[in-house]
Amino acid sequence: MDADKAAQWMLHQIEKDECVYQDDVVDFLIKAGREDLLKENSDGNQVLGTKLLAAFRNLTETTVVWVKPDRYWRMRVPEDEPGRDARG
Numbered sequence: 001m002d003a004d005k006a007a008q009w010m011l012h013q014i015e016k017d018e019c020v021y022q023d024d025v026v027d028f029l030i031k032a033g034r035e036d037l038l039k040e041n042s043d044g045n046q047v048l049g050t051k052l053l054a055a056f057r058n059l060t061e062t063t064v065v066w067v068k069p070d071r072y073w074r075m076r077v078p079e080d081e082p083g084r085d086a087r088g
Contacts, residue, residue: 001034007055010073014064019074022047057084 001009006029013020026046029037039049048056056064056073065076065086080086 001032003037003051003055004059006034006037006052007059010056011059011064014073014075019067019072022071022073 006025009028010020010025013024025048026038029035029052030046035046037049037052038046041047060073063076064073065080066073066084067086074086076086
């Protein structure tokens with residue numbers, strides 16, 4: 001599985017479950033043996049790496065938003081403000 005396939009998996013999870021949490025993606029990638037698609041943040045936690053985030057953005061630029069406080073992605077709704085980030 002490369003970054004593009006992982007991004008497609010993320011989109012499929014959103015379509016199936018209405019959202020996908022960053023922690024669930026990290027767990028999936030670890031179980032799949034693809035820790036190379038992750039990086040360590042300043043708090044020492046594993047998060048999605050740049051290559052995977054870029055692939056996911058290319059796939060979902062106008063259709064998916066990031067809900068930062070709860071660390072998940074979901075489909076964009078009409079009430080969302082422009083940009084990639086959403087409030088909830």
